[in-house]
Amino acid sequence: MLELTAAMGLALVIEGAAYALFPREMKRLVAWLVTQPEGFVRLAGIGAALFGLILVIVAKGMP
Numbered sequence: 434m435l436e437l438t439a440a441m442g443l444a445l446v447i448e449g450a451a452y453a454l455f456p457r458e459m460k461r462l463v464a465w466l467v468t469q470p471e472g473f474v475r476l477a478g479i480g481a482a483l484f485g486l487i488l489v490i491v492a493k494g495m496p
Contacts, residue, residue: 440489 452459466474
């Protein structure tokens with residue numbers, strides 16, 4: 434549970450840093466994302482989740 438909390442905290446730090454450092458670009462990205470079809474957004478989310486899972490597996494070592 435401690436690792437999950439740390440991972441969620443790190444995700445929030447990274448996302449918050451992106452908005453703090455690049456607010457104009459993040460607003461533009463969100464505005465563009467709203468115009469994309471739902472299927473594209475879903476596929477992008479699945480791709481990001483799979484990429485994150487692969488990173489975790491590589492970082493922690495295969496079980």
